[in-house]
Amino acid sequence: LAKTTQPISMDSYEGQEVNITCSHNNIATNDYITWYQQFPSQGPRFIIQGYKTKVTNEVASLFIPADRKSSTLSLPRVSLSDTAVYYCLVGSKIIFGKGTRLHILP
Amino acid sequence: GAVVSQHPSWVICKSGTSVKIECRSLDFQATTMFWYRQFPKQSLMLMATSNEGSKATYEQGVEKDKFLINHASLTLSTLTVTSAHPEDSSFYICSAIDSGVLGNQPQHFGDGTRLSIL
Numbered sequence: 001l002a003k004t005t006q007p008i009s010m011d012s013y014e015g016q017e018v019n020i021t022c023s024h025n026n027i028a029t030n031d032y033i034t035w036y037q038q039f040p041s042q043g044p045r046f047i048i049q050g051y052k053t054k055v056t057n058e059v060a061s062l063f064i065p066a067d068r069k070s071s072t073l074s075l076p077r078v079s080l081s082d083t084a085v086y087y088c089l090v091g092s093k094i095i096f097g098k099g100t101r102l103h104i105l106p
Numbered sequence: 107g108a109v110v111s112q113h114p115s116w117v118i119c120k121s122g123t124s125v126k127i128e129c130r131s132l133d134f135q136a137t138t139m140f141w142y143r144q145f146p147k148q149s150l151m152l153m154a155t156s157n158e159g160s161k162a163t164y165e166q167g168v169e170k171d172k173f174l175i176n177h178a179s180l181t182l183s184t185l186t187v188t189s190a191h192p193e194d195s196s197f198y199i200c201s202a203i204d205s206g207v208l209g210n211q212p213q214h215f216g217d218g219t220r221l222s223i224l
Contacts, residue, residue: 032210043112043199043215044150051210087149094140094201094213096150 004088009101018075020100022088025069031091033064033071038085038099047086048073078104107133110202112216119190120224126186127219129200135180136202140213141173144197156183180205190223197221 005023012018024033032051036044048055050062050071061074075082087099109132117125129139137158142150154175155163162175172194174186183202187194197220201213 030210034212036212036215041197041218041220043110043201043218044213045215046212049210049212092210094152094155096142096152098149 004090004097006086006088006097006100008098009103011103011105012078013105014079015077018078018082018102018104020073020075020086020088020102021070022073023070024088024090027068027090031068033062033068034089035060035062035071035073036087036089038087044087044096078102080104080106108204108214109133110200110214110216112200112219114219115217116220116222118222118224121191122189123223124186124188125190125221126184127198127200127221129183129185129202129216131181131202131204131214134202134204134214135206136183137180137205139177139183139200139202141175141183141185142199142201144199144218150199153185158183187221190221192223195221195223 034049035047037047038044048060048062052064055062063072083104085099085101087096111130111132113128139156141153144150152165153168156175156177158177158180164170177183197218199218201215203211
């Protein structure tokens with residue numbers, strides 16, 4: 001199973017763009033990359049999923065380089081409500097890593 | 107779409123009590139559901155994979171007689187914490203994958219159940 005590595009925590013300010021990178025050096029050919037967001041005392045919520053290049057939806061973009069050994073979740077113009085833990089999962093992996101604790105400052 | 111309902115959202119009970127938690131996929135069918143537990147400031151820990159119509163698959167270190175899982179229909183899985191003790195107090199979360207959609211699908215999570223054993 002592909003192991004993922006993310007920064008433990010990040011701070012940013014309201015209105016800024018935030019990029020969270022996940023490393024997954026052992027990603028398999030058929031693996032998709034999925035990002036989840038979790039607020040305290042809630043279940044994780046699906047944000048975005050991609051296989052290669054770039055995927056964009058109404059809340060985020062996901063950038064995946066050609067070698068697919070990493071991916072970057074981009075959150076445009078963050079607000080205080082984006083303070084949460086963000087998890088990157090690869091393939092059918094159902095094992096969560098430690099995630100990235102994002103703290104948005106006013 | 108893809109809503110997972112988990113009930114109850116919180117429960118407080120005495121030591122020795124058995125507690126049942128329900129996980130329902132409201133608008134899709136799920137042959138596979140997952141049960142996690144999460145301690146404060148920690149990540150989700152997979153406990154077991156619930157398979158419709160068959161026995162659950164438990165992760166190493168999780169007592170199957172302690173945490174009973176039943177997945178009797180395509181929309182419902184239950185987790186029963188038997189003879190609960192204070193160390194079982196935790197946040198329990200379920201997730202489901204839409205079995206009606208082909209290809210790589212994300213998990214859809216319930217909002218969790220806060221279990222407190224006195």
